[in-house]
Amino acid sequence: MFNRLNSRNTLITAIFILILSTLLLGCTNSSNVDSASKNDNDNMLTIAWPRDVGEMNPHVYNPSQLFAQSMVYEPLVSYQDGGELKPHLAESWEISEDGKVYTFHLRQDVKFSDGTKFNADIVKKNFDTILNNAGLHSWLGFIKKIDRTEAIDENTFRLTLTEPYYPTIQELAVVRPVRFLGEAGFPEDGDTSKGVVEPVGTGPWILEEHKADEYAIFKRNENYWGELPKVEKIKVKIIPDVETRVLAFEKGELDLLYGEGVISLDDFKQLESTGDYETSISEPVATRQLVLNTKKKQLSGERVRQALHYGFNKEAMVEGITSGYEEKADHILPTNFPYTKDIDVKPIGYDVKKAKSLLDEAGWRLHKGKKVREKDGQSLEIELMYNSAEPIQKVMAETLQSEWAAIGVKLNIVGVDLTDQIQRFKENKFDINFFSNYGAPYDPHTFLNIIASTGFGFNEAISAYPNKDELLKQIAEVPQTTDEKKRQLLYSSILKSVQDQGAIVPVSHIKKTAIYQKDVTNFTFPANRDEHPFTGISIEK
């Protein structure tokens, strides 16, 4: 009896020790690797990102992260401040009179990270694999219009379109899918949509090490053709939780936190106020807008929409809610985009009296003893939908609710999931919705395209515009223009008309924030919203 008990005891103890030792063994093994990689690099910049960087494939979307793709792969044309399009991998280009043939002269000193030469053949090969999967990339306008791709000689590449499409050059600056993978990266069948063999690009960074969900280390491409980055390595730690990112930064485990939504505004403010860190705020990257569905009876009259615009103190709201990190917007697109300067819109300020009289004129009257205006037995009650994960939208919704109550409008607010928000917008199941445009380098043409196409919400939302058909015609005309002046005139007229009729109310300009340790210098935001900001950055020792 005692023997049996003893043997059982030994067995249990043995199992226990086994479990414990496997556990500890597993830990010590990896610890050696970790400490080794830490010591030999003091010129390394460490940042945090909420999601894994994903596969380094220039031609796919999820789960690859834009900033990481842009570190390794480069475009023919780059988008710079103020919407200027500058040569990048293409030294220069010519556009034919009819706007259909684009001839690119490629830089001759560019090599992929594996030493192979960047030339017209590899450009064509990349374009052809992208076009094989054109359906998925059809959101990018020029992809659908490509008729032919040709490698004329070693350094000349020609793109022939089926019809003129002026945004082609601008769209070539996007991060995906039109960037270039080296020959060695292509799988045997040449189809990159299922994956690449190795991430060979021409960019300033090379992916050195990647552990999914843990970290990715990029090292400087010593043979880079352009300006060599100052830091030798960039380590991207994957930290999904926003508070943990801040704690890791406070502890000094991170050098830099940047990006949209990577740090909350509250945390940013709090960290900034300590004075222990440097901060920086970008130029506007997009406009936060309210989209009013004119199909809804209450919102079908222009005067009601204008009254709503007059009826809230935009400046105080934006200043108060974002602590000045966003700025009041008077235009539906930021004015630092191409063709968006000097749009002569009707200025609308905060004017409660005017708002009330507009509503009276429109027939929405406030009866005695009631708080909500009525017309033909219907009350002026509308619903605002916001993304429940975005605190700024939520607080703005609450502000609007109380401001509009003062002019006799009952606003119900409802918070939904982001995907739900987009879906309801698309299906036109909303009264008022928050939206923000795609930003550089996609706008202004993408924004207009969204307004014109059915199935995005906008087209249906502006149904009550008397000149809707005319607007849609003009929008369809813009991309085909070959004359700069005419194009600008069209843009001015469309953007003015869309805004003045009040279905899209500009609220604020969204900006990116960055916070970094004091020894990090020369941080600048790229003009392209999706591009990485690491080229000029350096760490003082």
Added chain:
Amino acid sequence: MGTYVLKRIMSIIPVFLLATLLTTGMIHLSSVDPAEAYLTAAHIQPTDEILAQKRHEFGLDQPFLLQYVNSIMKICQLDFGISYVSNKPVWDEVTYRIPATIQLALGSIVIAVLVSVPLGFLAGVKKNGLIDHFSRVLSFFGASVPSFWLGYIFIFFFSVKLDLFPVEGIGTWQHLVLPSVTLALPLIAMYTRLLRASVLENMQEPYVLFARTRGIKEKTIMGKHVLRIAISPMITGLGMNLGKLLTGTIIVEAVFSWPGFGRYFIEAIFNRDIPVIQCYVLIAASLFIVSNLIVDLIQMFIDPRISRKEGQQ
């Protein structure tokens, strides 16, 4: 015995069928379809053309029941399909992340057992003593504090302020300490109370009295006899908690950036990545059933009276 084990294992099948039917059904009831979620996450405009292509690729253009039956048939051949998001086999994605989760779960079980066995035992032996009071406070605290909050507090004090442990990540044993303690604390709270109650109950049993009259040393009675029998409900609790432990890792993994399965699952939910969700449900269901089974077997091993009862039936 063999048929008993087999029967228990077979019970995974109906549990799994019901669980997957419920989860996929609920995803379909939600107004957002996975193709849409994919495009949102990709930051591209959801044109009808792209949506249709993705829906076809994911097989979402088929009727729901057909989709469900197809995926179950595949799972029976151990093919969990391709993740909507990463385009890679789900099984590869999951097996890549499971070791980290197991490491975390084992770490917290070890801590929970090492703390709660002596604590619960001593609290029971010396009722209303100092240790008993301490264990009571700890249990209240552990049972009521939400783990995400506790995680932040631990990071703030032990990592940012005292610089004893890293804030996040995986690799060394130091990385393991904070997340596993966070995960272990609710377990400690529960097991300590369970063991204490069970020790108190056993001390009233006649065998303790007999042992005392036989003149056996108090230490031997407590250590060799009372503890052995009293620990049985705690083992049951431990087993029942294995499944819960897996789900508990979700929050802890997110807070501590632990690259495990729970964190991956949360992302899959946001992306409506149905194949990944189904795989998680299967693993969770199997874990619940298998861990209960293992507990029963260990119980029989430690206290042979249980298997004798089983045999009589």
